[in-house]
Amino acid sequence: MKTKSVYMINGFLESGKSQFIAFTIAQNYFQIKGTTLLIVCEEGENEYSPELLAKSRTVMEVIENEEDFNPSHLSQLERKIKPDRIIIEYNGMWNFKNCKLPWNWKCEQQITLIDASTFTMFYTNMRSLLAEMIRNSEMIIFNRCDNVRDELPNFRRNIKAVNQVADVVFEDANGEIDEIFEEDLPYDLSKDEIVLDNQGYGIWYLDCMEHAERYIGKRLVMQCMVMHPDKFPKGYFIPGRMAMTCCADDMAFLGYACEYEGNEQFKDKEWVVVTATLTKEYFSDYKGEGPVLHAISVEKSKEPKDPVISFG
Numbered sequence: 001m002k003t004k005s006v007y008m009i010n011g012f013l014e015s016g017k018s019q020f021i022a023f024t025i026a027q028n029y030f031q032i033k034g035t036t037l038l039i040v041c042e043e044g045e046n047e048y049s050p051e052l053l054a055k056s057r058t059v060m061e062v063i064e065n066e067e068d069f070n071p072s073h074l075s076q077l078e079r080k081i082k083p084d085r086i087i088i089e090y091n092g093m094w095n096f097k098n099c100k101l102p103w104n105w106k107c108e109q110q111i112t113l114i115d116a117s118t119f120t121m122f123y124t125n126m127r128s129l130l131a132e133m134i135r136n137s138e139m140i141i142f143n144r145c146d147n148v149r150d151e152l153p154n155f156r157r158n159i160k161a162v163n164q165v166a167d168v169v170f171e172d173a174n175g176e177i178d179e180i181f182e183e184d185l186p187y188d189l190s191k192d193e194i195v196l197d198n199q200g201y202g203i204w205y206l207d208c209m210e211h212a213e214r215y216i217g218k219r220l221v222m223q224c225m226v227m228h229p230d231k232f233p234k235g236y237f238i239p240g241r242m243a244m245t246c247c248a249d250d251m252a253f254l255g256y257a258c259e260y261e262g263n264e265q266f267k268d269k270e271w272v273v274v275t276a277t278l279t280k281e282y283f284s285d286y287k288g289e290g291p292v293l294h295a296i297s298v299e300k301s302k303e304p305k306d307p308v309i310s311f312g
Helices: 017-026 050-055 071-081 116-125 127-134 149-162 198-210
Strands: 004-010 036-040 058-062 085-089 105-115 139-143 167-172 193-196 219-227 236-244 251-255 271-283 288-300
Touching: 004 017, 017 036, 017 050, 017 085, 017 105, 036 071, 050 058, 058 071, 105 116, 116 127, 116 139, 116 149, 127 149, 139 149, 149 167, 149 198, 193 198, 198 219, 198 236, 198 251, 198 288, 219 251, 236 288
Parallel strands: 004 085, 004 105, 036 058, 036 085, 105 139, 139 167, 193 219
Antiparallel strands: 219 236, 219 271, 236 251, 271 288
16 A cells, blocks of 8 residues: 655644644645545634635545544545545544554654744643643644743744754744844853753753754853763763653753763763863764763762653
């Protein structure tokens, strides 16, 4: 059976999913040969016009109940429509962890749409559902950002805590917003030494992913837990912290490779204070360039009062 390309669009109700899909299939670049199957799992404010569906050779099928979104039913729709590609507008109130596709459906891209004006409410009250949506999304699009621009750096950190590699895009009424992360940091970048506390470590870790150049030439002091991954290069370890990315059951270890010849004397999960400089360089485990720490000193320490970091 031929593999079918799937494009998954998710987000809570009225987050702009239908508008995004309608705009996409109306573009000239989307007017490609063959039939598109559009599976709609909830009915929002914006419906798809028959004219648009006909022009774009799109056949829409609605699945109202979560139990009907299963490989067997989806395969029946494939046999019925015989599509060349599939777009799914997924219901934001269905736990994405339970999303199962037929074996021959390959998800080419997953995009999550978020209404910035309601993000704080959903992040506070439905964090687990939201985390499952964004965990494997290649792109997160925040729209309606006009009245919450001051909150955007924090929104971005919330997303990156769950999905570190996703592209995060912010849009207001005039289109995409550029350069919103700037200098919104809880420490002073003008100083030669930066001491990273609980909040500072999490924000530094995320910021360093894209702005490592800010920290080159600085002395970084951080209290961390030791980790020696299997098959890690000799002379390197990872000093890092545990972070709660969405709930108490969803923890991640966040840290960068650190060069230190005496690292073998420290056991995994042992607490240390690391003083280091940082470079951006090729590292095999990154499969490319990334932040690499070079320790000046590593000293044993007691476990901190709050061992799990925050991103607030």
